[in-house]
Amino acid sequence: MPNPPRRVAILTFDRAQLLDVAGPLQVFATANERYVAAGGETPYAPVVIAREASILTTAGLALAATPFAGVELPLDTLICAGGRGVDAACEAPDIVAFVQEAAADARRVASVCSGAFLLAAAGLLDGRRAVTHWDHCADFARRYPQVRLDPEPIFIRDGRIWTSAGVTAGIDLALALVEEDLGRATALAVARQLVVFLKRPGGQSQFSAALALQEGGRFDALHAWIAGALRQDLSLPVLADRAGMSPRSFSRHYREMTGETPARAVERMRVEAAKRMLEERASVAQAARACGFGSDETMRRSFTRLLNINPQAYRERF
Template sequence: MSTKARSILLLAFPDVQLLDVSGPLQVFASANELAAQQRLAEPYAPRVVAAEAGLVTSSSGLALLAHSISSVKGLIDTLIIPGGRGVSAASEDARLTRWIRRQTSRSRRIASVCSGAFLLAEAGLLDGRRVVTHWGRCDELANRYPKLRVETDPIFVRDGDIWTSAGVTAGIDLALALVEADLGRSIALQVARELVVFLKRPGGQSQFSAVLSMQGADDRFGDLHAWMVAHLASDLSVPMLARRLHMSERSFMRHYKAETGRTPARAVEQLRVEAAQRLLGETSWPVKRIASRCGFGSEESMRRSFVRLLRVAPQAYRERFSFC
C-alpha cells in the first residue's frame, strides 16, 4: 500500500440517494480499517463535499455533514458523483457542473453511481464514452445525451479514467473495483468479505439475475422458477413444466411467454447459464462437471449457450470472473 492516503471526494446535494454515498464510503472506510488492523498506513482519505458546507439532507431524510467544494484544494485522486431524486436539480446548478468539469484536470479518475451519470453528462464529461446508469433511466440518459454510448446491462463500466455504475447498490461494486485497481485483488476481496458482499457478482456483473428478469407483475410463475432453479439437471421440457402446473402445453406456453416475455426453453437456458456462471466463478470444478450439474447435455451444449447469451466461452468467463 502507498504511504500517502488517496483523496476520495463524494459529492452530496439535496435529495441525494443515501446509499449512493454511504455504500462507496463504507468500502473505503473498511479498506482503511483493514490497513489499521495490519498496522499499515490508511490508503484512503474519504470525505463528503457539497456546494456549501453543512448538513445536506438525503432523499431518505438522513442528513450528511459535508465540507464545501470551495475548500477542495490541490489534486484529487477520485471524485465520485452519486445520484438520487435531487440529481435533476443538481444538474441545473451551473456552479456545481462547472466545478465538476474543472475537476477533470485535477482528478486521477472520476466516477458516478446510479443517476449521478446525468450530472457527469451535463458537465460534458461523458461525450463519446461507454456509460451505464440505473436500468430504469438508461433510455432517458441516452435520449437526453445522444453523444453517450449507454449500455443497459453492466453493473459498472470503465472508459479510460471515467467509471460509471448502475443503480444504488452498484456503487458498492464500483468502489470494490476501485479498491482492487488500487490495492490488488486480495485486499479488495478481504473488504468484500468484511461487508458480506460479492467482489464480483455472479452473473458476469449484470444488473439482472435471470429469475428477477423473468418476474412479472403478479409473478404467477415464481414458485415454478424456484423449483426449476433447484432442479436444473432434471427434465425441464415444456411437457414436464406444464404438467407441474396442471396446464395444457399450449396454454402454458402462451401464458408463460405473456408473463415473462420469453419462451420456457429460453428461460431454462438462462437459468442454467446463470447457475453455470456461479459455479465457474466460485469453484474449481471441471467444466464437464458443471455442465452436467446445470443440466446441459454436454460441454459443447453449455459452450453454445454461453456464446449465444454472454458472447464468451465458459473457460474465458472463468478466467475473467473466477474467485478461485
C-alpha cells in the same frame, strides 16, 4: 499506498439517493479497517462533499457534508452520486464547474447510478463508454448522444473514468476501486465484512434472468426451485407438475406472466449460472455439467444464441 491517505470525495446534492453515497463510503471505511488490521497504514481519507453543509436525501435522511468550495484539490478519487436531484445538479453551474475542476487533476473519476448524468454534463464522458441505471438509459442516450452508452454492465471503466449502474452497483464499483488499489485479498475481506459479493452472481450485468423473471410473481417459488435444480430434468411436463398445472395451461400462463416460454427461461437461468462459474474459473465442461446442459456443445449453442459469444471466449474475457 502513499502516505498520507488517498483522498476520496463523494459528491452529493439535495434529493440524492442515500445508498449512492453510503454504499461506496462504507466500502472505503471498511477497507481502512481491514487494511490497518492486516498491518498496513490507513489507505483512504473518504469525505462527503456538497455545495451546502447539509443535504436531504430521497430517503428523508439528512447528511452532513463538507462544502466543496472549501475542498482542497487535487483529489485522488472523485465519485458523483445519483438520485432524483441529479437534473437540478446538472443545471447548477457551480456544481458542474466543480466537477470539471476536480476531475481535471484527480487520478480517477467515477459515478454511481444517475451520477453519470453529472459527469456527462461536465463533458467528461464524451466519446467514452459509460453505464447508468437501466431505467434512465433511454433518457441518457437522448440527452448525451456523444457518449457510448452500454446499458448492460454493473460498472464500466474507460481509462480513468468509471461509471456504474443503479444504486447498489456503487458498492460493486467501490470494491473494484479497492481491488485496484489494495489487491484482491483486501477487497475480498471488505466484501466478506459487508456480507456482499466481490463479484455478484449473474456476472457483470445489471439484467439478471432471475430478476427479470420475478416480474411474473406467480411463479417466484418455481423460479427459486429451478435455480437450485439446474442439473435436473426441467422439461415442460416437470415444470408444469411442479406448478400444479397441466403442461398446456402452464405454458400459456407462464408466457402471459413472464413474456417467455418456460424452455427459454430455463435456458437463460442455466446460461447465467454457467457465466458465474466461468467467471470463477471453472472449465467449460464443469460448467456444462453443473448447469444441466448435458454437453459442451449444447452450452456453446445457448451462449452463442443468448450472448453472441462462445463459453471459452467468455471465460477468457471475464
